[in-house]
Structures are given as C-alpha cells and as structure tokens.
Amino acid sequence: MGARLTAAFASADEFLAAFDSQISQAGLLVRGAAVDAAQALSPCELTVSAGEASVQVAARVAAVVPGLGVAVVFDGVPAALAELARRLRSGGAEAPAAASGLITERLRALNASQKMALALSGSREERFHLVPDINKTLHVFVLRNPRIGLDEVTWAAKQATLSPDALKLIAEHREWSAHAAVCTALVRNPKTPLPLALRLLDRVPMTEVRALAKGGAREQIVHAARKKVNPT
Numbered sequence: 001m002g003a004r005l006t007a008a009f010a011s012a013d014e015f016l017a018a019f020d021s022q023i024s025q026a027g028l029l030v031r032g033a034a035v036d037a038a039q040a041l042s043p044c045e046l047t048v049s050a051g052e053a054s055v056q057v058a059a060r061v062a063a064v065v066p067g068l069g070v071a072v073v074f075d076g077v078p079a080a081l082a083e084l085a086r087r088l089r090s091g092g093a094e095a096p097a098a099a100s101g102l103i104t105e106r107l108r109a110l111n112a113s114q115k116m117a118l119a120l121s122g123s124r125e126e127r128f129h130l131v132p133d134i135n136k137t138l139h140v141f142v143l144r145n146p147r148i149g150l151d152e153v154t155w156a157a158k159q160a161t162l163s164p165d166a167l168k169l170i171a172e173h174r175e176w177s178a179h180a181a182v183c184t185a186l187v188r189n190p191k192t193p194l195p196l197a198l199r200l201l202d203r204v205p206m207t208e209v210r211a212l213a214k215g216g217a218r219e220q221i222v223h224a225a226r227k228k229v230n231p232t
Contacts, residue, residue: 003035003044003061005070012088015050019085026074026181027062033070035061041207046072048081050088055080076154076181083124103129116141124152131156136163143169150179157185157192164193171196177203184208188217198224 007030009015022028030046046059057080059072103125110118112135119130119141130142139162142148153176156162167186171193176182183203186192192200201209201224212225 002042004047005030005033005035005044005059005072006047006049007031007033009048009050012050015048016085016088019081023074023081023085024077026076027071028059028074029065029069029071031069035064035070041073041211044072048084050084053084053088055084057081074181075184076179077151079128079151079155082149082151083128086124107133112137120145124149127152131159132161136166139163139166140169142166150176150182154179154181154185157182158189160189160191162189162191164191167192168196171200180205180208187212187221190218194218194220197221201225201228 007018007028009018018028028046035044041060041062044059044061045056047054047056057074057078059074059078062071062073064070107115107118107126107129115130115133115135115138118126119138122130122145124147127142127145127148130138133139139156143153143156143166153170153173157167157170167189170176170182171186177186177200180203183200184205187197187200187204187208189197197218198220201212201221204212206228209225209228212221213229215222217225
C-alpha cells in the first residue's frame with residue numbers, strides 16, 4: 001500500500017469542514033504529515049480520525065508541501081469518509097460495528113424478494129451491505145436505487161464480487177461512465193467484461209494508463225495501456 005498517513009481532526013466540526021472543502025473534491029492536505037521519497041501518485045494508506053471515530057481509506061500522494069504536510073488525492077470521494085460525514089452530521093453516536101451488526105441480522109431475516117425491494121429503496125448503510133451479497137441479482141437493484149451516490153458507484157465498481165450485469169450497467173450509464181474514477185475502477189476490475197474495459201480505457205487518466213502499462217491488470221488491458229503510452 002505504500003506510505004501510511006494519519007489525518008487527525010480534533011472535533012466533528014473540524015472534520016466536516018475539511019470534508020466539505022477538500023474531501024468532497026477528492027483530495028486532502030494531511031497537515032504535519034511527511035513521506036520519504038514518495039513518487040507522484042504513489043499509493044498510500046490514510047487513517048482519518050474525528051474524535052472517537054476512525055476509518056482507513058486508500059489514497060495517492062499528490063505532493064509534499066514543505067512546512068504544511070502531504071497532499072493526497074482519492075479516486076472519487078471515499079465511501080467510508082462520506083459515511084463518516086453523514087453520521088457526524090446526523091449526530092449519530094452509534095458505533096459503526098454495532099450498527100453494521102444490526103443491519104446484517106435484519107438482512108438475514110429477509111427473503112430474496114424482500115431484499116430486492118430493500119435494494120431499490122434502502123438506506124446508504126443497507127446498500128453497502130447488499131452489494132457484497134452472494135445473491136448477485138441484488139447488485140443491479142442496488143444500482144437502480146434512486147438515492148445511490150457517485151462515491152458508492154465508484155466503490156461498487158472496484159468490487160470483484162460485483163455481478164457482470166451490474167458492472168455492465170455502470171459502464172453503460174451515461175453519467176457514471178463519464179467520471180474518470182469510475183472508469184479507472186472498472187478497467188482495473190478483473191470481472192468487468194473485457195470489451196467494456198478496453199473501451200473505457202480511453203476515459204482513464206494518463207497517469208493511471210501508465211500505471212496499468214506496468215502490469216497489475218489483465219494481460220489485454222496491460223497490452224492496450226502500453227500501446228496508448230507508446231503508440232509507435
């Protein structure tokens with residue numbers, strides 16, 4: 001994962017201010033942080049704490065700002081940080097693990113039809129629990145929930161357990177497929193139908209294309225990325 005950074009906020013208000021001004025724009029200045037010889041856009045693991053709440057997300061080092069800290073960027077707005085912001089805004093004091101456990105128990109009691117109905121109308125927390133469900137039919141219904149956010153779609157597009165039909169739905173969605181972070185997630189996902197992944201490669205930022213050209217993806221994706229990097 002690379003460097004490990006920590007962004008500690010003294011209060012919920014301090015975190016929410018940073019979320020609105022920076023994280024919502026897919027970036028954050030981690031004040032006081034330092035990294036050793038990090039290359040631009042190298043991966044890192046960021047721990048964000050606000051009071052007693054703490055989450056870990058993946059990020060990339062954008063720049064080292066002398067005297068201030070390290071600027072990082074995200075592939076879209078991390079779902080975990082968006083959920084933390086939602087909980088803090090609503091004054092939710094419940095422990096995430098406890099809330100998660102309650103939802104898991106409730107979902108176990110539902111049959112397939114009830115889960116489909118919930119996928120179409122459920123809350124953000126319920127959607128996050130339904131995406132990994134072994135009943136892959138549910139995945140498309142979650143994506144058709146009118147309240148689903150772009151950060152959730154980006155997160156879902158990274159999941160290798162997502163059904164091919166759901167990945168196809170994301171790839172062919174006019175709005176979602178216009179976002180570089182979504183396209184990058186789909187291209188990197190080994191379960192995205194290959195013709196779709198190759199087509200979306202044209203919408204992936206060149207920095208990501210160069211990374212793909214070095215490997216770490218399906219052979220056809222790596223080969224196509226290398227042709228884009230060195231067309232001659």
